[in-house]
Amino acid sequence: MFEFLINPAQLADVLSTALRLSIPLIFAAMGGLLCERAGVFNIALEGQILFGAFGAAVGAYYFGSPYAGLLVAIGFGMLSGLLLAILGISLRVNQIVVGIAIILFATGFTSFMSRLLFPGGGNSLTLDGFGPINIPILSDIPIVGKVLFAQNGLVYGALLLVLAINFLLFRTRAGMSIRAVGETPSAADAAGIHVFRTRYACVITGSAMAALGGAYLVLTQVLLFSDKMSAGKGFIALAAIVLGRWQPKLAFMACLLFGFFDAVQLRLQFNNPEIPFQVFAALPYLVSILALVGLMGRANPPSSIGRPYDREMR
Amino acid sequence: MLHHLKVAALAAVTAIGTLAVTPAFAEAPRVAVALPGMITDRAFNENVYNGLVMAEEQFGADTAYTENVSQATQVEVMSDYARRGYDIVVGAGGEYTDAAERVAASFPETTVIVLNGAPTEGVTTINYNNPEFGYLVGLVAGHVSETGVAAALSAQEFAAFTNVVDGFRKGFQTANPEGEVLVAYTNDWADIAKAKEASFNLISQDVDVILPYLDAGWVGVAQAAEERGIHTVGILHESDTNLVSARLDFARALAWAVEKYQDGTLEPQDYVIHLTSVDQLGDFSDAVPEDVRARALEAVEKIKSGALSFDTE
Structure with a gap:
C-alpha cells in the first residue's frame, strides 16, 4: 500500500506533487495571516486567489511575459485588498460579510471578463509561464534535490516569503506594531502607532500575497485561466492559518500537510481500488481535525480580530 | 346588424390570426436549458450549449439558457422557463432528474428533457450507451x-x-x-x-x-x-x-430531440443513443x-x- 514511500523515484514524485499543490496555499495562508495578525479577518482569500489568477492571465496574455502577469496579478490583489480595507476598516462593515462579497464578486467578474478578454475563453489559452530553475549542485541530491531545488521561481519565492513574514512579525519593530494593532488597537494607538495605516498596509500587502497564489496556478501549473480555478484553496488556507495557530512557520507546515495528504490521496487511490476513494479524499481534513483537537493545543487568535477599530469607542 | 358584422369580422380576424400563428409556433420551438456549469468549460456544458446553437441555426428555435444552476434552484429555474412558455425545458445532466419530474408534473404542456438522466415518469430522458x-x-x-x-x-x-x-x-x-x-x-x-x-x-x-x-x-x-x-x-x-x-455528443442529442419535437414524435420516454455511425468518431x-x-x-x-x-x- 505504501510502496511508493520506499521507491526513491516515486517518493520524489509524490513529494514534488505535494509541494506544488501546497504553494498556492502557502501564498494565501501567509497573506491571510498577515491580515489577521493586524486584526482584520480576510475571508476573501479564495476570491483574491481568483483575482490573482485572472490578473496573471491578463498580464501574460496582453504583454506576452510571465513577469507582466505577475505584476498585474499583484495589482488585482492590491485592489481587492483596498476594497476590503475601505469597507472593513474605515466603513466598519462586518469583515466576514465583506469577505464573502469579494469572493462572489471575484467569481462573477473574472468569469465574465475572461469571456470578453480572451478569444475562445480563458481555458483555450497557452500562456508563457515560468519554467523550473535547477539550482546547481543542490538539485543533484537524490530525492531532496529533485523536490526542493528543481522548481520554478515562484516556489522559491513562497518559501522565502514564509521566512520573510516570520522575520517581519517577530524580529522587527514594524512586526511588533502589527501584532499590537491586532491585539489591543487602543493601546497601540495610545503608543503612537497608526492603527488604520498599519491595518491598511497589512490588508493590501496580504491580499497581494494571496493573489500570488493564483498567479502561481496560472503561470506555472496550467498556463491558462479557467472559471473558479481557485477551487476552494482559499478556504483551505484559512484552515491552515487556524491549524498553524497564527504562527507563520506552523501555518506553513499546515499547508505542506494539506498538500502532502492531497498528493498521497491521489496516489493511494490507484493502489487500492477496493477502498472507496472518498476515504482518501477526506484524509487531509481528518488529519487537520485530529491536529486541532489533540496535537496542537488551543488556538489563540489575535484578540481584536474582526473588530473594526473606532477611536471613540469604549 | 352592424354589431353582428363586427363580431363576425373579429372572429374572422382571430381565426386568420390563429391560423397564421399556429404554423409559425410549430416551426420555431422555444427551447431553454438549465446548465450545472459554465458554457466556456470546453466540455459537457459547452457541448450542451452548442446543441442549443445548433437548434437555433438548423430549426430556427428560440433559445435561452441559465448557467451554474445549483441543485437547490433547479426546480425554480426550470419552472420559470415553463411558465414563460418555453416548449422544451432541458436539465443538462442526471442530477436534474428529480427536479424534472416535479416540473413535468406541474407543467403538462411543457416537454421536459433530461440529458443523461435515469428513466423517469413524464420526462424525456436521453442517454448514450x-x-x-x-x-x-x-x-x-x-x-x-x-x-x-x-x-x-x-x-x-x-x-x-x-x-x-x-x-x-x-x-x-x-x-x-x-x-x-x-x-x-x-x-x-x-x-x-x-x-x-x-x-x-x-x-x-x-x-x-x-x-x-x-x-x-x-x-x-x-x-x-x-x-x-x-x-x-x-x-x-x-x-x-x-x-x-x-x-x-450532447449537442447532437439535443438537436436531435428538437427535430423530433418538431415532427411531433418526441415522447416522454427514455431514448438510448448507440455508437452505430462512424461519424460519431473524431x-x-x-x-x-x-x-x-x-x-x-x-x-x-x-x-x-x-x-x-x-x-x-
Missing part, C-alpha cells in the same frame, strides 16, 4: 499502449462513469489481454491543476493512455499527456493528445496504425449489427 463508447476508445488505447496500463480519471464515482470504465476495460483487454486499467478520482470537476497532478501520478505508475471524464479538468490531463509524451482518448473532449474520440491521431483504425471501424459495425452488446447497470 456508455459502455459502447468506452469500449471503442479502450480498444484503440489497448492496441497503441506500450506499457499495457491505461487509466480513467473522473471527479466522482457515479453510474455513467462506471459504465464507461467497464466498456473501456473490456475494449482495452480485448486488444491486450494482459492489460490493466486504473481508475482515479480528483474530487473536483474543474480543478485543472489537480487533474494535471493526478495525471502525473498515473504516468509515473506506467500509465500511457488516460481517459478523462471531467469538465474543465480535462485540460490538465491533456497538458500532462503532452509534457510526458503519452496519449489520451476522448469521450467528452477533443484534444491533440487524443488517439481517437468517441464523443458522448479523427484518429498519427500514432494509430492503419490496422487499428480498421479494427475500430469494424467494432462500430459490430455494435450496429448487434454482434457486440453491453449490459448497463
Whole structure:
C-alpha cells in the first residue's frame, strides 16, 4: 500500500506533487495571516486567489511575459485588498460579510471578463509561464534535490516569503506594531502607532500575497485561466492559518500537510481500488481535525480580530 | 346588424390570426436549458450549449439558457422557463432528474428533457450507451499502449462513469489481454491543476493512455499527456493528445430531440443513443496504425449489427 514511500523515484514524485499543490496555499495562508495578525479577518482569500489568477492571465496574455502577469496579478490583489480595507476598516462593515462579497464578486467578474478578454475563453489559452530553475549542485541530491531545488521561481519565492513574514512579525519593530494593532488597537494607538495605516498596509500587502497564489496556478501549473480555478484553496488556507495557530512557520507546515495528504490521496487511490476513494479524499481534513483537537493545543487568535477599530469607542 | 358584422369580422380576424400563428409556433420551438456549469468549460456544458446553437441555426428555435444552476434552484429555474412558455425545458445532466419530474408534473404542456438522466415518469430522458463508447476508445488505447496500463480519471464515482470504465476495460483487454486499467478520482470537476497532478501520478505508475471524464479538468490531463509524451482518448473532449474520440455528443442529442419535437414524435420516454455511425468518431491521431483504425471501424459495425452488446447497470 505504501510502496511508493520506499521507491526513491516515486517518493520524489509524490513529494514534488505535494509541494506544488501546497504553494498556492502557502501564498494565501501567509497573506491571510498577515491580515489577521493586524486584526482584520480576510475571508476573501479564495476570491483574491481568483483575482490573482485572472490578473496573471491578463498580464501574460496582453504583454506576452510571465513577469507582466505577475505584476498585474499583484495589482488585482492590491485592489481587492483596498476594497476590503475601505469597507472593513474605515466603513466598519462586518469583515466576514465583506469577505464573502469579494469572493462572489471575484467569481462573477473574472468569469465574465475572461469571456470578453480572451478569444475562445480563458481555458483555450497557452500562456508563457515560468519554467523550473535547477539550482546547481543542490538539485543533484537524490530525492531532496529533485523536490526542493528543481522548481520554478515562484516556489522559491513562497518559501522565502514564509521566512520573510516570520522575520517581519517577530524580529522587527514594524512586526511588533502589527501584532499590537491586532491585539489591543487602543493601546497601540495610545503608543503612537497608526492603527488604520498599519491595518491598511497589512490588508493590501496580504491580499497581494494571496493573489500570488493564483498567479502561481496560472503561470506555472496550467498556463491558462479557467472559471473558479481557485477551487476552494482559499478556504483551505484559512484552515491552515487556524491549524498553524497564527504562527507563520506552523501555518506553513499546515499547508505542506494539506498538500502532502492531497498528493498521497491521489496516489493511494490507484493502489487500492477496493477502498472507496472518498476515504482518501477526506484524509487531509481528518488529519487537520485530529491536529486541532489533540496535537496542537488551543488556538489563540489575535484578540481584536474582526473588530473594526473606532477611536471613540469604549 | 352592424354589431353582428363586427363580431363576425373579429372572429374572422382571430381565426386568420390563429391560423397564421399556429404554423409559425410549430416551426420555431422555444427551447431553454438549465446548465450545472459554465458554457466556456470546453466540455459537457459547452457541448450542451452548442446543441442549443445548433437548434437555433438548423430549426430556427428560440433559445435561452441559465448557467451554474445549483441543485437547490433547479426546480425554480426550470419552472420559470415553463411558465414563460418555453416548449422544451432541458436539465443538462442526471442530477436534474428529480427536479424534472416535479416540473413535468406541474407543467403538462411543457416537454421536459433530461440529458443523461435515469428513466423517469413524464420526462424525456436521453442517454448514450456508455459502455459502447468506452469500449471503442479502450480498444484503440489497448492496441497503441506500450506499457499495457491505461487509466480513467473522473471527479466522482457515479453510474455513467462506471459504465464507461467497464466498456473501456473490456475494449482495452480485448486488444491486450494482459492489460490493466486504473481508475482515479480528483474530487473536483474543474480543478485543472489537480487533474494535471493526478495525471502525473498515473504516468509515473506506467500509465500511457488516460481517459478523462471531467469538465474543465480535462485540460490538465491533456497538458500532462503532452509534457510526458503519452496519449489520451476522448469521450467528452477533443484534444491533440487524443488517439481517437468517441464523443458522448450532447449537442447532437439535443438537436436531435428538437427535430423530433418538431415532427411531433418526441415522447416522454427514455431514448438510448448507440455508437452505430462512424461519424460519431473524431479523427484518429498519427500514432494509430492503419490496422487499428480498421479494427475500430469494424467494432462500430459490430455494435450496429448487434454482434457486440453491453449490459448497463
